[in-house]
Amino acid sequence: MQCNKIGGYLFAVTMGCAASTAMAQSSVTLYGIIDDGLQFRNKSANNSGSQTEIMTGGSAMSIWGLKGVEPLGDGMKAFFNLESHFYSDTGKLFSGPDNGSQIFRRQANVGLSADWGTITLGRQYGPALMGVLGTEARTFKEQFSNLYVWAYNQLATPTGSLGSGTNPGNDVGVFVGNAVQYSNNFGPVWVGAAYSFGEVPGSMSKGNEISLGATYTGPVTVGLAYQAMKDSTSGSTVSRLWSAGVAAPLGDTFKGRLNYLNITDNATAGGRISKVQSVGAGVDYQWNASNTATLAGYYSHYESDSHSSSTKTFVLSNDYALSKRTTLYAQVAYADAGAIGTADPLEGLKTSIVSGGTAPGVKTVLAGVGLKHAF
DSSP: OOGGGTTTSOHHHHHHHHHHTTSTTOEEEEEEEEEEEEEEESSOTTSSSOEEEEEETSSSOOEEEEEEEEEEETTEEEEEEEEEEBOTTTOOBOOOTTOOOOTTSSEEEEEEEETTEEEEEEEEEOHHHHHHGGGSTTTTOSSSSTHHHHHHTTSSSSSSSTTOOSOTTEETTTEEEEEEEEEEEETTEEEEEEEEOOOOTTOSSTTOEEEEEEEEESSSEEEEEEEEEEOTTTOOEEEEEEEEEEEEEETTTEEEEEEEEEEEEEOTTSSEEEEEEEEEEEEEEEOSSSEEEEEEEEEEEEEOSSOEEEEEEEEEEEEEESSSSEEEEEEEEEEEEOOOOSSOTTHHHHTOSSTTOOOTTSEEEEEEEEEEEEO
């Protein structure tokens, strides 16, 4: 029973805890992560000089959430998830492009689980991302990973200004709203399939999103992902992604990861805008019980009908576990970004592993230290 963790923060939650006391196995839990650090880069994203900042989410984004579960008998459980996203350097809510102020940007869902699997309704993580999470070179850490190649290539509108949107349920290809998902484990294989409704009157397909993921966990880990989104006006497919990866132990102290991403963006009226292919490889080295070093490299290639560019990035980091909940980390990244064209204003972002991108046509060094605490 974890109601005591919530205390007097929210009256409604307190009342929920009081009600759950009558059922000893029911629970509501408050949880979260606070991650802040100091980051320096020798060139800002617009190449106007060096920049030093307090960086929220240098390793993991700062979040807080509530989750609850209630046993219903015969192995069935009801559950809910509410998860918020915020800047720990300023305290402001972290909202997706053109989504305004969202207190629960990441998760707001309810569902049922039993031996037959799990059904989740509402806003949730897309199963495509979860399918390849363990095979990404840095397991999609918030900074310096292919999380940004994944996200910037799956904006609601794949070109034009950040914030314009044609897929009401899509949030950078990571979070899926208006969705129903089925997931289950079949021995060592996990599978998940989600469908996001476009909710356009008179059409079942306009504005929808399909997200599929699968993971095999054994001596090696294999991940697969597929995701596609349609425009809410024309019904054409504006983004299509597939990804595959593998992770394997390399002796007692090393673990290697290799992942491939392929994302195509199309105009809302049809016709290709861009195709991005990205390969990421990483090696973890646990050099003692508390320290894990990671070396990772990324190569991302952008191609359109009129222009192509590539970005090469290398990352070296170390996580030092002060305890099970608190980690001190240090990381440095070197990005060599190619010159970009003028047709697609998002070209430079689509091959970047850095939030906000790096200056095109130049070489950028970023370095930082930070502290992550989970509660």
